[in-house]
Amino acid sequence: MTRTILFQIHWFLGITAGLVLAVMGVTGGLMSFEPEILAAINPGIVTVAPRGAPPLPAPALIDRARAQLPPGRIVRVIVSRDPTRATAISYTPEGSKEPQRRYLDPATGRLLAPARGSGVFAVVEDLHRWLALPGHGNGWGRQVTGFACLSLLYFALSGLYLRWPRRPLDWRSWLVIDGRMTGRNFYRALHAVVGGWVLVFYLVSAGTGLWWSYGWYRDGVQHLLAIESPRHDSPGKPGKADRDETPVDWARAWTGFTTATGGRAYDSVTASARDGTAVQFRAKLPNARHDRVSDELSIDSRTGAVLSKARYADRPIGADIVTSVYEIHRGAYFGIIGRVGIMLASLAMPLFTVTGVLLYLGRRRRKAALAQVMADAPATGGAANATTLVAYASQTGAAERIARLTARALPDAAALPLAALDAGTLARARCLFVVASTYGEGEPPDAARAFARRMAQAPDDLSHLRYAVLALGDSEYADFCAFGHRVDRWLHAGGATRLYDPVEMDGEDADAQRQWQQQLAGLGARTDQPDWAPAPMTAWRLVERRLLNPGSQGDGAWHVALAPTDPAVLDWQAGDIVEILPEQDPARVDAFLARVGRASDDALRATLMTCILPTEADGASALDALKPLPHREYSIASIASAGQVELIVRQCRAADGFAGLGSGWLTQGAPLDGVVRARIRRNPAFHAPADPATPLILIGNGTGLAGLMAHLRARAAVGGAHGPATLFFGERHPAQDDFLSVERAALAADGVLTRTIPAWSRLGHGPRYVQDAVAGQADLVREAVAAGAAILVCGSVTGMAPGVHAALAAILGDAVLETMLANGRYRRDIY
Ligand SMILES: Cc1cc2nc3c(=O)[nH]c(=O)nc-3n(C[C@H](O)[C@H](O)[C@H](O)COP(=O)(O)O)c2cc1C
Incomplete structure (x- = not known):
């Protein structure tokens, strides 16, 4: 909660005060080295060539200045011991209120040409102090810059709190920008890491900047430092008193100063006419770190008497700070390093x-996407009675958006924040989907922090619960999707049954979004929704279609091959997926048109072939806002060098009695040699270990053989030495359903496939299902895993996947299986 509030204020102030601070920052940066810049661009004016002759005494220089300047009043004189520094004279011409600065040759008293750039710096200073707004230091510009200063203090402190790393002693997390970061992550890293670098400087400049904005602040600081006499010290420019018209006797004042200081040599002396006839002398000590390392005297110019005298050596630290506020503000107090x-x-x-x-705009975009979903979505039921829950942990809305889409796709599901998932809610739920993003360094989003603390305790018994996790994250962070994985492990530790391995979604990865959507479809979610993330599809040609199991007691399983029209897309690894964009069964479209009384509308018929058919509940207006068909995905059985994608597609029936959308299109709708729109989706979660020497245990049933065949074919194509591969394969009957048996025999003869252990559910003897076959080979599995084997499972999510998982857990132990899952040695492509 604290973080959320601090963050909200941080960005709100950012979008209001940010621009002002940018102006103040740039102008302040330019001002830091104003004297050096003016000297550099004004040779012969601000700096002069040394002449060998000693400089004229200050009163003589002032007399010469008066003789050469137009009528007016001299208000400040700066003389330097350095013979190359010109004497600076500030004077107010008659009829004007603005003092001007001119320079004299210190050896001759000759008036030099006006310095270039001082007008620009005057504007820069006005911008820095009051944004050059009307009213000067007394107008509302001063209020704005004061507010910006306060904001800067807030940014620095709240930024420090918000970015506090989990490992605060790790200097890299403070100082190093990961060069591999891109886009939003890079902006964020710049914001946070550079923010860390400059934090102290901002605290110093904002803390001192307030001095000139707020009287209460000055009083408070002086009170804290136990300074009695308030001094409203304005940086650089002559104050109001400087404009007092009383004549000043500079010669007498200077004599008084020289007498009072015993003729001591100073680096430079600044004399300002203040308070009527008094002259304020600031004499900078030799080799001083900054201008305020100086003795300060006030001399009555009528008598030469000392009105006040403050030696630097006697100045207490509190008074030194107050006197040097400007020098602290510009860093000079800390020497050249501070200034730079x-x-x-x-x-x-x-x-x-x-x-x-930029970060704010990114967040707004995500919030807008969420708002769109909320606006589109019919309200899902309340969490109180729903047995299917979709919990989200989201910071900027991406996870919440997907959670709401998920809840909308599932029957009788309710979306709720993870924080609302208390023990009672978990006990009532039967099925739980968690969509969780990761923040900080592997931490939960703010709203889920309390839940994360609860996760420190083992959960109550969750054996009644089935669940799946979609972990949102960004692979540019070291702890990729860490919080989603933590939730997954916690639910698993409570005995809940994992429906799918956690899906990792990298940034806005459309592939992962569709993978999640597809997995939900396998669990009975609505399949008539358009894709949550659109995919650009390319044209492929349907080059082969062959029934693999004629006479089977089950539905037909088809070998389908697609060749790309663009060979550049022939690039995938074993384990990857193909997504195809189906078209409607014409018979289904005709039935629909007849139902809505538009049987002769050919244009509508053509449109509907690629669109979701509205239901009666959608109403007549749904025809005006048709949505495109969703994609369907299949495990690729071939390898890229084959030049075509080969699939095993089971032709299934949809609830309306027509062939299933994707399977119907591939096995009967799409004309042979006709075009199928498709694209490859990388599926790293089902890639094999990189080392071909790794022994493989391949387990699958039915069309799941496709994903397993890809791994065997990849090994055969590589050739050379590779580890043993054992295949567990389950189908109905060996007489009709022993798909690709000829090729498998060839792979066995080549030594790629070491052993096949089948399970025939309709044979009447032997292991019935593939999980039974696995359970019956406990020693083989145990020894292979001990020898470093990876287990790859492909096939149906219901029945087979949990059955195989239970059999493996019984053989290897849950902890070993969890470790294999975490380190990529147990991978599944289940649907
Ligand atoms: C400050 C910050 C820190 C992040 N840290 C991580 C991290 O440690 N690991 C990770 O996988 N993703 C990290 N991410 C990426 C987010 O998890 C990702 O952007 C996600 O899509 C945000 O989802 P949301 O909008 O639901 O909060 C971080 C993002 C931000 C803004």
Whole structure:
């Protein structure tokens, strides 16, 4: 909660004060080295060639200045011991209120040409202090910059809190930007890491910047530092008193100063006419770190008497801080490193404004996508009575969006935040889907932190619960999808049954989104929804279609081959998936048209072939907002070098009695040699270990043989030495359903397939299902795993996958299986 509030204020202030701070930062950065810049661009004016002759005494220089300047009043004089520094004279011409600065040759008193750039710096300073708005220091510009200063303090402190790393002693997390990061992650890393670098500088400049904005702040600081006399010290420019018209006797004042300081040599002396006839002298000590390492005297110019005298050596630390606020503000108090640091930090200010805005826009986009889903969605039922729950842990809305789409796809499901998933709700639920993103360094989103703390305890008995997790994350972070995996392990530890291995979604990975959608379809979710993430499909040609199990007691299983029209797409690995965009069965479309009384509407018929057919509940207007058909996906049985995608497709029946959308299209609807729209989806979760020496245990039933065949074919194609491979395969009857037996025999003869252990459910003897075959080979499985085998499972999610999992857990132990799952040695492609 605290984090959420701090964050909301952080971004709200960011979009309001960010621009002002960017202006203040750049102008402040330019001002940091103003004297050096002016000197560099004004040779012969701000700096002069040394002449060998000693400089004229200050009163003589002032007299010469008066003689050469137009009528006006001299308000400040700066003389330097350095013979190459010109004497600076600030004077207010008659009829004007703005002092101007001119320079004199210190050896001759000759008035030099006006310095270039000082006008620009005057504007820069006005921008920095009050955004150059009307009213100068007394207008509302000052209020705006004061507010921006306060905001900067807030940004620095709240930013530190929000980005506090899990391993605070790890200096890399503070200082290093991971160069591999891209897009939003890169902006975020810049924002957070550079923010860490400049944090101290911002605290210093904002903390001192407030000095000129708020009287209460000055009083408070002085009170804290036990300074009695308030001094409203304005940086650099002559104050209001400087404009007092009383004549000043500079010669007498300077004599008083020289007498009072015993003729001591100073680096430079700044004399300002203040408070009527008093002249304030600031004499910078030799080799001083900054301008305020100085003795300060006030001299009555009428008598030369000392009105006040403060030696630097006697100045207490509190008074030193108050006197040096400006020097602290610009970093000079800390020497050249402080000055350079403040300058760079100030110039970096726009970076935070820009990256902050980019991150804000990204979040808005996600929130808008969520709002769209909320607007489209018929409200799902309340969580109180639903037995299927979809819990989300989301920071910027991506996980929540998918959770709501998930709840909408499933019958009688309700979406709820993970935080609402208390023990009672978990006890009532029968099926749980968790969509969880990861934040910080492998941490939960803010709203799920309390739940994450509860996860420190083992859950109550969850053996009644079936679940699946979609973990959102970003692979540019070291702890990729860590929180989703943590939830998965916690539910599993409570005895809940995993329906699918956690799906990892990298950023906005459309593939993972569709994989999740497809898995839900396998669990009875609505399949008439358009894809949650659109996929660009390319044209493939249907080049082969052959029934693999004529005479089978089950539905027909077909060998289907698709060749791409663009060979560039021939690029996949064993374990990958093909997504195809089906078209409607014309008979189904005709039945629909007849039902809605539009049987002769050929244009509508053509359109409907690629669209979801509205139901009666959708109403007549649904025909005006038709949605495209969703894709269907299949495990690829072939390898890319074969030049075609080969599939094993079971022709199934939809609830309306027509052939299933995808299987019907591939096995009967699409014309042979006709075009099928399709695309490859990488499925790293079912890739084999990279080392071909790894022994493989391949387990599958029915069309699941396709995904397993790809791995065997990949090994055969590579040739050379490879580890043994054992295949457990379950089907109905060997007489009709022993798919691809000829090819498997060839693979066995080549030594690629070491052993096949079948399970025939209608044979009447031997193991009935593939899980029974696995259970019957406990020693083989145990020894293979001990020898480093990886287990790959492909086939139906209901029955086969949980049965095989239970058999493996019984043989290997749950902990071993969990470890294999985590390190990629137990992988499944189940549907
Ligand atoms: C500050 C921040 C830290 C993140 N840290 C991680 C991380 O450690 N691991 C990870 O996999 N993803 C990380 N991510 C990526 C998010 O999990 C990802 O963007 C996700 O899609 C956000 O989903 P949401 O909108 O539901 O919160 C991080 C994102 C942000 C903004």
